[in-house]
Amino acid sequence: xxQVSELHCTTDDGIKxxxxxxxxxxxxxxxxxxxxxxxxxxxxxxLLAVQIPPQSGQILILGRNVARLSRQKASELRRRIxxxxxxxxxxxxxxxxxxxxxxxxxxxxxxxxxxxxxLAALERVxxxxxxxxxxxxxxxxxxxxxxxxxxxxxxxxxxLYDEPFAGLGEEAAREVYSLLARIQSSGLTTLAATRGPLPxxxxxxxxxxxTDGKVTS
Amino acid sequence: xxxxxxxxxxxxxxxxxxxxxxxxxSFVLVLFFALAFSGLVLLGGGASSTSPLRLGRTExxxxxxxxxxxxxxxxxxxxxxxRSDVRSVRLLLNDGEAAxxxxxxxxxxxxxxxxxLRAAQGIASVxxxxxxxxxxxxxxxxxxxxxxxALFFLGGLLCAxxxxxxxxxxxxEEIELLRASGVSESTIQGPLxxxxxxxxxxxxxxxxxxxxxxxxxxxxxPQVVPAAVTGILEPRRVLTACLLVLPLGAFVxxxxxxxxxxxxxxxxxxx
Numbered sequence: 001x002x003q004v005s006e007l008h009c010t011t012d013d014g015i016k017x018x019x020x021x022x023x024x025x026x027x028x029x030x031x032x033x034x035x036x037x038x039x040x041x042x043x044x045x046x047l048l049a050v051q052i053p054p055q056s057g058q059i060l061i062l063g064r065n066v067a068r069l070s071r072q073k074a075s076e077l078r079r080r081i082x083x084x085x086x087x088x089x090x091x092x093x094x095x096x097x098x099x100x101x102x103x104x105x106x107x108x109x110x111x112x113x114x115x116x117x118x119l120a121a122l123e124r125v126x127x128x129x130x131x132x133x134x135x136x137x138x139x140x141x142x143x144x145x146x147x148x149x150x151x152x153x154x155x156x157x158x159x160l161y162d163e164p165f166a167g168l169g170e171e172a173a174r175e176v177y178s179l180l181a182r183i184q185s186s187g188l189t190t191l192a193a194t195r196g197p198l199p200x201x202x203x204x205x206x207x208x209x210x211t212d213g214k215v216t217s
Numbered sequence: 218x219x220x221x222x223x224x225x226x227x228x229x230x231x232x233x234x235x236x237x238x239x240x241x242x243s244f245v246l247v248l249f250f251a252l253a254f255s256g257l258v259l260l261g262g263g264a265s266s267t268s269p270l271r272l273g274r275t276e277x278x279x280x281x282x283x284x285x286x287x288x289x290x291x292x293x294x295x296x297x298x299x300r301s302d303v304r305s306v307r308l309l310l311n312d313g314e315a316a317x318x319x320x321x322x323x324x325x326x327x328x329x330x331x332x333x334l335r336a337a338q339g340i341a342s343v344x345x346x347x348x349x350x351x352x353x354x355x356x357x358x359x360x361x362x363x364x365x366x367a368l369f370f371l372g373g374l375l376c377a378x379x380x381x382x383x384x385x386x387x388x389x390e391e392i393e394l395l396r397a398s399g400v401s402e403s404t405i406q407g408p409l410x411x412x413x414x415x416x417x418x419x420x421x422x423x424x425x426x427x428x429x430x431x432x433x434x435x436x437x438x439p440q441v442v443p444a445a446v447t448g449i450l451e452p453r454r455v456l457t458a459c460l461l462v463l464p465l466g467a468f469v470x471x472x473x474x475x476x477x478x479x480x481x482x483x484x485x486x487x488x
Contacts (some may be wrong), residue, residue, distance in 0.1 A: 078399040
């Protein structure tokens with residue numbers, strides 16, 4: 001599903017963000033990129049989300065080499081990847097339902113279709129009871145759930161979440177982990193980046209440790 | 218396309234307060250820009266050649282009274298043509314009424330000539346060029362319009378840029394969400410260009426309407442038109458002005474929108 005090899009990334013200032021990164025995630029697998037701040041997790045996720053092009057090395061997603069994709073193909077692939085960036089914040093002046101409908105409509109769905117998909121996604125993440133809550137009213141765990149709903153709304157091929165446990169208490173983190181595991185068990189390949197520690201129940205997943213831009217284990 | 222139109226609608230819905238005021242100001246400036254451009258196209262020109270009732274800066278129109286016979290007209294013609302300050306004299310006949318169009322030398326008809334004509338017997342009235350034409354030459358008006366054109370252009374773009382900055386800061390959350398959702402940059406930035414295009418197009422359409430209506434009004438009352446803008450009496454020049462203003466206004470609008478799109482592309486938006 002995801003195969004990364006010899007991936008390097010350097011900032012404009014010459015700082016190495018990723019150094020010879022190798023990573024492999026099979027279809028339907030749940031993986032965690034664990035590492036301290038500035039370890040290169042977010043950059044790696046953005047590279048995998050086709051949000052930025054790789055400088056050197058190879059990223060294969062569903063067998064497609066990201067570096068060799070045309071702009072059009074890269075855009076198509078990007079649309080098939082559900083990505084929640086670090087510090088995700090919902091649209092504060094819109095309701096939970098409107099948040100998802102907004103995303104879907106901007107992606108080209110008509111209102112009825114967008115609402116149908118939004119309701120299905122919100123049901124999957126357990127936010128049905130909060131449909132009319134404003135974005136600013138959500139607690140951190142609900143924000144994460146909304147982020148997940150937004151990302152999985154269009155049945156993506158791959159689901160990436162940057163820091164899903166940030167700012168969550170132990171119980172909320174366990175709840176979010178359960179949600180991620182549930183999403184993964186439906187067959188969706190899932191990769192999340194976190195500074196750790198992972199919730200106790202996360203034993204049945206692949207964990208990749210990233211330190212100073214290098215995969216350490 | 219559906220996504221593009223949706224984002225455009227949401228963007229227009231986010232226009233309020235300062236951003237609406239600034240985009241509105243940019244609309245007014247683009248409107249003035251288009252008006253100034255139309256003014257340039259319609260400025261001066263064939264007053265004496267195409268419209269016998271319009272006067273150039275060095276011209277006079279001498280109307281004879283109804284009872285004037287051909288002999289007195291001939292005598293006046295001879296008197297005028299022999300004067301050193303008169304370049305040419307032309308007889309005009311309209312519905313049995315006779316008039317002489319007198320073109321003088323120098324920058325304007327002399328006061329003595331005017332006095333002499335007004336005191337002469339058999340003359341009903343003497344039309345002289347308007348005051349404006351004495352003070353403002355075509356060249357100075359043209360220069361003024363060019364300066365105004367530049368100022369309105371720059372002002373319009375500046376207002377649009379600041380307005381788009383305001384608009385984008387109130388739309389920053391949405392843009393972040395769209396980017397994270399894999400929505401293409403053209404779907405995010407395109408609507409901003411479209412907003413600019415709409416501003417420019419609407420302003421130029423308004424100017425076209427104004428110019429066309431003015432043309433219809435002044436054709437019925439040509440005496441109210443200042444000598445400097447007699448081009449508005451000529452359908453061909455009015456049509457030219459309209460045809461040029463439309464793409465020009467739309468272009469300025471697109472340029473303003475492109476500034477907004479560039480701001481959206483900079484990724485440094487603060488909600």
